[in-house]
Amino acid sequence: MATVRYLVTDVSEAIAFYREALGFEVKQQFGSAMAILARGDLTLWLAGPAASASKPMPDGRKPEPGGWNRFVIEVSDLPDAVARLRKNGVSFRNDIVEGPGGKQILAEDPSGNVIELFEPAAKQ
Numbered sequence: 001m002a003t004v005r006y007l008v009t010d011v012s013e014a015i016a017f018y019r020e021a022l023g024f025e026v027k028q029q030f031g032s033a034m035a036i037l038a039r040g041d042l043t044l045w046l047a048g049p050a051a052s053a054s055k056p057m058p059d060g061r062k063p064e065p066g067g068w069n070r071f072v073i074e075v076s077d078l079p080d081a082v083a084r085l086r087k088n089g090v091s092f093r094n095d096i097v098e099g100p101g102g103k104q105i106l107a108e109d110p111s112g113n114v115i116e117l118f119e120p121a122a123k124q
Contacts, residue, residue, distance in 0.1 A: 011048040065111035078119035
């Protein structure tokens with residue numbers, strides 16, 4: 001089991017995205033500060049601006065959403081998943097790319113955090 005923390009600008013908006021678009025289940029919510037969601041063996045902590053994880057560092061840097069680190073969700077039919085998500089207004093950073101291990105695309109949650117959708121290559 002893995003736990004990932006994502007900083008988000010709006011916890012309620014992020015909950016709706018992860019539940020509706022990606023099938024996560026809400027386990028706990030702490031008002032507008034934080035929520036804990038789960039999907040399979042992945043636990044996702046969504047930390048809003050009021051969460052302790054959003055407090056500035058001693059050197060003044062402020063944690064913020066976005067970046068390029070991400071978790072991966074495997075899908076069996078990537079083009080179908082992308083079409084469904086685009087129809088529901090999900091933004092993508094790129095188009096589907098293919099490599100020796102399979103196909104992938106980078107979706108964004110409403111705060112700009114990345115989720116990689118991945119379809120493994122057929123085993124030979």
